[in-house]
Amino acid sequence: MRAAASSRSRMSIGEVLSLLRADFPEVSISKIRFLETEGLIEPERTPSGYRKFSHRDVERLRYVLTSQREHYLPLKVIKEHLDAIDRGLEPPAASGTGPQVPRVVLAGDGYPSADSFSAEPSELRLSRAELVSGAEIDDAFLEQLEMFGLVKPRPGTSHYDGEALVIAKTAGELAAFGLEPRHLRAFKTAADREVGLVEQVVSPMQRGRDAGAKARAEEAIKQMAALSVRLHATLVKSGLRSSR
16 A cells, blocks of 8 residues: 555656646756756656656756756756755755755744754754854864864764754854853763753653653653753853842
């Protein structure tokens, strides 16, 4: 059943052409094949060699055709944009700009919500240059953050995730007040201790044998993480207020 559903969700090149021609009358089958040859789309192939396109392939084609028609971008630049978007960056906001690092989503009161502590790793994958640009720091500052264990690439890759971006940008903003990366080790130590406390509570849940054990543990991690950040922030706020 799943294989059949997957097959039905795929389209032939003729069906893709019909979908695109309403907005792009000049598009042709040869144009679609050319874009495939250039590596901008990668449709599946049936055992007999027929192309089968997904909805993602169609959206990529729309992006390519729009970028060519409205912004006159060369295929090399469009391909770079698509690669950046695949790594979690947002499409360019205006002509002449490149993909943008997405904004960090916070709760209305400024504290991270429980959902922001999902067990899933951040899908954002930034190059070193993109991290430096997005965090508004320089490479030397990033080297210091890495030296003191505050930022590191994703395991087994040279890319950085959304958490690394937030840490780097926040550290850069603190540097404006004279706090250097070496001063921020205290934050890392405190965070590691909070992680240890959460793990102590959650470990027995994770060892549960019933079907819902993993889900309960993940939900507890999210809730406790959000609460610990709120507590930490409020204690700092209260301490600063009382010291005035």
